[in-house]
Amino acid sequence: MRDLMDSSFDSFDLSRPILRAIESRGYTTPTRIQEDTIPLILNGKDVLGCAQTGTGKTAAFALPAIQQLLANEDDASHSLRVLVLAPTRELAVQINECFEAYSRHTNVRQTVIHGGVGSIPQIQRLRKGMDIVVATPGRLLDLLAQGHVHLDDVQLLVVDEADMMLDMGFIDDVSKIVNSANNRKQTLLFSATLPEEILSVADQWLNTPKTVNVEPDAIPIHLIKQSVIYVENINKDLLLIQYLFATPRARTLIFVRTKKDAERVAKNINLVNLDALPLHGNKSQGRRRKAIDAFKSNEAPILVATDVAARGLDFENISHVINYSLPEYPEFYIHRVGRTGRAGAKGEAISLCASHERYYLQQIEALARITLTVKQWNFDDFGKFPQLERAHQKRKNTQRPQGANKDSETLDHEEPEQSGWVKGKKKKRKKKKKRQSRVITMDDINPKAAHNKAAGKFSPKKRSLD
Missing domain, CATH: 3.40.50.300 (P-loop containing nucleotide triphosphate hydrolases)
Incomplete structure (x- = not known):
C-alpha cells in the first residue's frame, strides 16, 4: 500500500476534468478509503467497503464511477449506467451533490430521486436521459413499477450505508432492485459496520469482492x-x-x-x-x-x-x-x-x-x-x-395578558413559578356532552291524545266578536 503522504489524485490516472473539480474543492491527498478503493473500482472489481461518515467514502466511489463514464464517451444516449442506492433522502441529496461537484466539467448527467416530494419533476428529468441516478429504494421501486425507470443498461450498482438499510427494513426492497439490474458488470457495497446479515447479502450480490476495511479508530x-x-x-x-x-x-x-x-x-x-x-x-x-x-x-x-x-x-x-x-x-x-x-x-x-x-x-x-x-x-x-434567568423572565413577561392590571400583576408574582419546559404530556381530551334523553309523556303513549294536541297546536285561534 502506498504512503498517503506521498500519494495524490494524479496517481489514479483520472481524467483532467475530474482532477480540475478535485482541485477546485481544495483536496490534494486522498484518504485511506479512497487510496484503497479507487484503483479496485477502476479495475472493475466488486468491493465490500467498511467505512464511516467523514472518511471520504462518497468520493471513493463517485470519482471512479465518473471516470468509467468518461471512458465510454462514444455512448451519447445518456442512458442510466450508474445507480446509487441510499437509505435516506438527505443522504441521497448529499451523494448527488458530490457527483455534481466532481462532474461539473464534463457532460455527465445525474439526478436524485426520493420520496417526500412530488414525483412528476423527477420523472421529467429521467425522460431527458441521465447517466447517474442516486435514489432511495422506495421511490425507485415506485417509478420502476410505473415504467418510468429501466435498469437494463446499469453497469455499476452502488449500495451505500447497507447496515442502515438493514436497520430500517429496506433490505428486501434493495434485493428487488439488485435483481432488476441483472446486466450490471460491477457492484459496490459500503457499510459502517459488517454484521452477519450484511456479510450474507454481500455473498449474494457481489462477485468475489475485494474487502476494504477502515477501522473505527480511523476516526480519532x-x-x-x-x-x-x-x-x-x-x-x-x-x-x-x-x-x-x-x-x-x-x-x-x-x-x-x-x-x-x-x-x-x-x-x-x-x-x-x-x-x-x-x-x-x-x-x-x-x-x-x-x-x-x-x-x-x-x-x-x-x-x-x-x-x-x-x-x-x-x-x-x-x-x-x-x-x-x-x-x-x-x-x-x-x-x-x-x-x-x-x-x-x-x-x-x-x-x-x-x-x-x-x-x-x-x-x-x-x-x-x-x-x-x-x-x-x-x-x-x-x-x-x-x-438563562433573563431569558426565562423575558418569556414570562411576554406571556402576561396585555390587559392585566397592577393588582393582577402582584398576584401573578405571588403565585408559585411554573416550569416552562415541554414535558411531552398527552393532550387532555375534551369530555363529550351526553345526549339528554327525551322524557316520555302520556301523549307519546296515547296516539289519539297526541293527535288532538298537534291539531290544536296548529288550529287558528278563536276570535270574539268584541
Whole structure:
C-alpha cells in the first residue's frame, strides 16, 4: 500500500476534468478509503467497503464511477449506467451533490430521486436521459413499477450505508432492485459496520469482492474529550440548557432517541432564546432540507437530531456532540462522536446518562475501549447563569395578558413559578356532552291524545266578536 503522504489524485490516472473539480474543492491527498478503493473500482472489481461518515467514502466511489463514464464517451444516449442506492433522502441529496461537484466539467448527467416530494419533476428529468441516478429504494421501486425507470443498461450498482438499510427494513426492497439490474458488470457495497446479515447479502450480490476495511479508530475518538454526567431524565432538559449557556462552543449536534424527543428538546432550547432546529424522519423534505442548510450556515447553530435522520450527513466544524440519550447500539456512539474533532480540530463529546442507561454506557466503553470521565454538574444552581434567568423572565413577561392590571400583576408574582419546559404530556381530551334523553309523556303513549294536541297546536285561534 502506498504512503498517503506521498500519494495524490494524479496517481489514479483520472481524467483532467475530474482532477480540475478535485482541485477546485481544495483536496490534494486522498484518504485511506479512497487510496484503497479507487484503483479496485477502476479495475472493475466488486468491493465490500467498511467505512464511516467523514472518511471520504462518497468520493471513493463517485470519482471512479465518473471516470468509467468518461471512458465510454462514444455512448451519447445518456442512458442510466450508474445507480446509487441510499437509505435516506438527505443522504441521497448529499451523494448527488458530490457527483455534481466532481462532474461539473464534463457532460455527465445525474439526478436524485426520493420520496417526500412530488414525483412528476423527477420523472421529467429521467425522460431527458441521465447517466447517474442516486435514489432511495422506495421511490425507485415506485417509478420502476410505473415504467418510468429501466435498469437494463446499469453497469455499476452502488449500495451505500447497507447496515442502515438493514436497520430500517429496506433490505428486501434493495434485493428487488439488485435483481432488476441483472446486466450490471460491477457492484459496490459500503457499510459502517459488517454484521452477519450484511456479510450474507454481500455473498449474494457481489462477485468475489475485494474487502476494504477502515477501522473505527480511523476516526480519532480517543483524541476527543469525552465525559459523562449522571442525571435522571426529569432533569436532563435543565442541565442541557445550562450546559449550552455555560460552554463556549461552535456548532453543536444533540442526539436524541425518538422523534418526539427531538421536537421537545429543540422547543425547550428555543424557549430560552437559543436557536435550535429538530431533524427527524417525520419532517417534510422541505423542512428537513431547511434545517440542514440553516445548521451548515450557522443560522441555527444547534441541531437536535435522531440517529436515522443524521446518519451519513457530513457536517463540518462541529465543536460539541451531546448525547441527550445514550444509543442502544454502541456502534452508534462512535458514529455520533466521530462528527467532532475532525481534521485535527479539537472536539468534545458529553453524554447525559440516566440510571436506566448505565447498561448502554458499559457497552460503549467496552466497544471503544475507553472509560468516560465522570463529570459533576450542579444543575440545581440556577443563579450562576444570568443569561438563562433573563431569558426565562423575558418569556414570562411576554406571556402576561396585555390587559392585566397592577393588582393582577402582584398576584401573578405571588403565585408559585411554573416550569416552562415541554414535558411531552398527552393532550387532555375534551369530555363529550351526553345526549339528554327525551322524557316520555302520556301523549307519546296515547296516539289519539297526541293527535288532538298537534291539531290544536296548529288550529287558528278563536276570535270574539268584541
